[in-house]
Amino acid sequence: MLVSSCLGVLVLALGGAALAADEAPVVRFGVITRYHPRLIYQTHQPVMDYLSRTLRARFELKLGRSFEDTNRDLEQGTTQFALLSIMSYLEARVRFGAVPLVKPRGEGGQGVTRGVVVTRTDSGITTLGALKGRTFAFAPAKSTAGNLLPRYLLFAAGVRLTDLERYANLANYDNVVLGVLRGQYDAGAIPELVAERYRERGLRVLAVSDPAPSEPIVTRADLPAALARSVREALLALDPGDPRDREILKGWDDEFRRGFVTADDRDYDGIRRMLDAIPQGCGVRCHYPPRGSAR
Amino acid sequence: MRGRLSLADWGLRIKFVIFTTLLLLVVVLVVGVLMVRREREILTERMRETGITLVESLAIAFTDTLMYEELRLLEQGDLLDTYIAQAMARPGTDLVYLMVLDPEGRVVAHNDTTQFGLTYGDAVARRALAAENTLVQRDRSRDGRELLDVATPLAISTKRWGTLRAGFSLHRLEAALASGIRQILGLTAILFVVSLGLALALGRMLLEPLRRFARVMERTTGLHDVPTGEVDRRDEIGMLARQFAAMLGRLREANAELQRQHDAMGRAEKLASIGRLASGVAHEINNPLAGMQTCVAALQAGEPDPATTRQYLGLVQEGLGRVQGTVRQLLDFARQRELVMAPVDVGRTLEETLALVRYQVERKRVKLRLTLSPSLPRIRADAGQLQQVVLNLLLNALDAVPEDGSVDVGARADTGGIEMTVADDGCGIQEEHLGRIFDPFFSTKGPGKGTGLGLSVSYGIVQAHGGRIGVESRAGAGSTFRVWLPATPDGREGMA
Numbered sequence: 001m002l003v004s005s006c007l008g009v010l011v012l013a014l015g016g017a018a019l020a021a022d023e024a025p026v027v028r029f030g031v032i033t034r035y036h037p038r039l040i041y042q043t044h045q046p047v048m049d050y051l052s053r054t055l056r057a058r059f060e061l062k063l064g065r066s067f068e069d070t071n072r073d074l075e076q077g078t079t080q081f082a083l084l085s086i087m088s089y090l091e092a093r094v095r096f097g098a099v100p101l102v103k104p105r106g107e108g109g110q111g112v113t114r115g116v117v118v119t120r121t122d123s124g125i126t127t128l129g130a131l132k133g134r135t136f137a138f139a140p141a142k143s144t145a146g147n148l149l150p151r152y153l154l155f156a157a158g159v160r161l162t163d164l165e166r167y168a169n170l171a172n173y174d175n176v177v178l179g180v181l182r183g184q185y186d187a188g189a190i191p192e193l194v195a196e197r198y199r200e201r202g203l204r205v206l207a208v209s210d211p212a213p214s215e216p217i218v219t220r221a222d223l224p225a226a227l228a229r230s231v232r233e234a235l236l237a238l239d240p241g242d243p244r245d246r247e248i249l250k251g252w253d254d255e256f257r258r259g260f261v262t263a264d265d266r267d268y269d270g271i272r273r274m275l276d277a278i279p280q281g282c283g284v285r286c287h288y289p290p291r292g293s294a295r
Numbered sequence: 296m297r298g299r300l301s302l303a304d305w306g307l308r309i310k311f312v313i314f315t316t317l318l319l320l321v322v323v324l325v326v327g328v329l330m331v332r333r334e335r336e337i338l339t340e341r342m343r344e345t346g347i348t349l350v351e352s353l354a355i356a357f358t359d360t361l362m363y364e365e366l367r368l369l370e371q372g373d374l375l376d377t378y379i380a381q382a383m384a385r386p387g388t389d390l391v392y393l394m395v396l397d398p399e400g401r402v403v404a405h406n407d408t409t410q411f412g413l414t415y416g417d418a419v420a421r422r423a424l425a426a427e428n429t430l431v432q433r434d435r436s437r438d439g440r441e442l443l444d445v446a447t448p449l450a451i452s453t454k455r456w457g458t459l460r461a462g463f464s465l466h467r468l469e470a471a472l473a474s475g476i477r478q479i480l481g482l483t484a485i486l487f488v489v490s491l492g493l494a495l496a497l498g499r500m501l502l503e504p505l506r507r508f509a510r511v512m513e514r515t516t517g518l519h520d521v522p523t524g525e526v527d528r529r530d531e532i533g534m535l536a537r538q539f540a541a542m543l544g545r546l547r548e549a550n551a552e553l554q555r556q557h558d559a560m561g562r563a564e565k566l567a568s569i570g571r572l573a574s575g576v577a578h579e580i581n582n583p584l585a586g587m588q589t590c591v592a593a594l595q596a597g598e599p600d601p602a603t604t605r606q607y608l609g610l611v612q613e614g615l616g617r618v619q620g621t622v623r624q625l626l627d628f629a630r631q632r633e634l635v636m637a638p639v640d641v642g643r644t645l646e647e648t649l650a651l652v653r654y655q656v657e658r659k660r661v662k663l664r665l666t667l668s669p670s671l672p673r674i675r676a677d678a679g680q681l682q683q684v685v686l687n688l689l690l691n692a693l694d695a696v697p698e699d700g701s702v703d704v705g706a707r708a709d710t711g712g713i714e715m716t717v718a719d720d721g722c723g724i725q726e727e728h729l730g731r732i733f734d735p736f737f738s739t740k741g742p743g744k745g746t747g748l749g750l751s752v753s754y755g756i757v758q759a760h761g762g763r764i765g766v767e768s769r770a771g772a773g774s775t776f777r778v779w780l781p782a783t784p785d786g787r788e789g790m791a
Contacts, residue, residue: 037359038358038359038362041362041451041452041454042452045451045452048453048454049452060454061454063365064366065367065368251452
């Protein structure tokens with residue numbers, strides 16, 4: 001039922017441009033460049049395979065060169081769905097009314113994520129305060145767990161950006177980890193799950209942020225509701241307690257392996273406030289949706 | 296005309312050498328072929344693994360390149376062409392071609408830039424494009440050379456940008472195999488020569504004792520010779536020699552027993568012959584006795600004048616002489632003697648034998664004729680045994696002919712000896728009996744009329760003289776027995 005209705009909606013929604021005469025309709029799915037592109041393909045292509053099988057459409061990944069590219073692709077209709085960072089989502093929400101569908105359950109199953117500050121095991125740095133005068137690598141500026149939350153951590157520990165010898169926002173989480181491990185930076189900020197992946201290679205966690213909602217899979221506001229619903233339901237239907245679903249989820253990104261929960265715009269209000277509260281935020285409440293828009 | 300030379304005609308040594316060498320050759324060739332096949336498998340597998348390793352290693356960079364191109368992080372094509380050029384320039388890879396095809400089979404990059412943009416739709420390409428993992432296929436290059444085509448998807452997970460295909464020439468592999476084959480053939484040739492020499496030497500070592508033993512056997516002409524030399528060996532040849540000596544012993548015993556049987560048969564037959572002659576002997580004795588009785592009675596009845604008395608005494612004298620002669624003849628025939636070879640006048644022997652059956656001849660009114668050729672040579676034989684042969688044939692002939700029948704006895708010189716014949720016009724011999732008449736105890740006469748030994752004993756005597764005996768007969772038309780005897784017992788002639 002879901003599948004058949006979905007197909008019809010897809011055809012209507014995507015129009016002739018997205019359809020080849022003898023092929024299933026193509027649905028493009030953007031993913032922010034949070035990892036190295038190879039890793040994104042490895043861990044997100046299985047999601048596309050699952051959706052393609054389940055919804056009888058051809059879901060294809062569409063990567064960009066930056067977080068901004070992914071937002072732009074969704075805004076321009078090049079992609080129909082996207083996994084965005086929270087800050088990217090908030091921006092997309094303001095700019096073209098992006099709608100959150102689901103978010104990963106994450107490690108605790110609560111649909112939250114945390115940012116961590118990491119250093120090399122042998123760096124001798126044991127507190128955030130010791131980072132003054134040191135170099136620091138942030139994840140891309142639009143990353144919540146790798147940029148926004150760690151900045152809060154540093155701020156709370158009394159370390160301002162001007163206290164650092166040098167800092168930079170690198171292209172993705174892997175760049176941050178490698179920068180720290182190679183000694184190019186004394187410390188870095190990444191999501192907790194990424195830190196777990198690299199712990200064996202000599203990373204030590206200095207501090208963990210408060211939880212924030214995990215990054216949402218969003219769609220365009222003008223996409224037919226039935227299509228958005230079919231994707232949401234297909235992802236929500238995955239139950240990590242079911243062995244068959246667990247088998248499906250096995251090759252997926254670590255953040256996705258516990259399945260998904262429904263995402264709502266209100267989940268991200270806290271982040272909006274954080275952005276407004278810190279000096280590095282825009283401070284003009286620009287991440288709130290236009291007055292009167294749907295929540 | 297001799298037939299083709301067969302295996303059986305070859306000496307053991309030649310057979311041994313040929314079979315040993317052939318066996319070794321076959322073994323070496325089989326092992327060689329197996330080695331070459333194994334070598335081919337190993338080399339092919341090694342090349343396959345090398346190809347897979349190279350292609351899969353290159354595939355990582357190629358995939359990333361295509362991915363970066365899609366992300367517009369790279370200018371399309373240039374980097375792929377650079378990778379291909381560098382890979383092709385690596386020495387020792389045996390690369391014939393290296394290309395990247397997009398999912399539809401269109402050439403995106405190729406070491407031969409003229410191929411750019413072409414779409415490959417051949418079977419090898421189709422299989423390569425459809426393969427989800429690295430695929431190795433055999434193919435031929437455009438110039439017909441055999442090669443390995445190794446293709447691997449340029450993909451991450453199920454996201455596929457195209458296929459990387461590399462062709463590896465099998466020329467070096469084939470050259471290595473050809474070299475291996477040449478080495479094996481060379482080794483085979485050397486082994487052939489060595490094995491031939493070894494087989495010859497071994498054959499000589501093994502078979503020379505056998506040849507010596509064969510010479511010993513050749514020298515052993517009589518049953519009483521004792522083979523020497525090889526019997527002392529402890530190997531199979533010695534065992535064979537001892538078995539041969541033991542067999543000679545058993546043959547001596549068997550021969551002695553045969554001789555005893557033969558003698559017994561001869562005696563039995565002789566006694567039987569005497570029995571058959573008994574009436575004739577009685578007649579031969581009674582006739583002169585009757586004459587002598589008459590003379591004695593006449594002398595007792597009166598007083599004859601001296602002349603009559605001398606005449607009567609002369610008749611008595613003559614009668615006694617005839618009796619004495621008859622008894623002497625009988626005794627001569629009946630006397631048991633060893634085989635004594637001496638010059639024999641065959642004509643006289645025939646005449647004396649005919650005298651023994653004169654009574655049976657007269658009683659049956661048989662026309663008995665003796666024909667002797669004028670230049671009959673003397674032969675070396677045992678006269679008594681010879682007489683028994685003739686007597687047996689004569690008595691059989693007289694039994695076979697009806698009254699007034701005829702029996703012709705003759706002797707003539709023949710090549711290297713003489714031929715005696717005893718022919719009758721009697722009842723003849725049934726055709727089915729002809730093959731058995733010389734068998735011991737075979738007789739067609741009624742019970743009590745024959746021992747069945749006569750012709751068998753005659754056969755044995757003739758054989759002992761180195762002669763031969765045969766018969767031509769037709770039922771109802773008579774029989775002719777022919778006995779050929781050599782002039783000397785060892786002067787044998789081949790049977791006609």
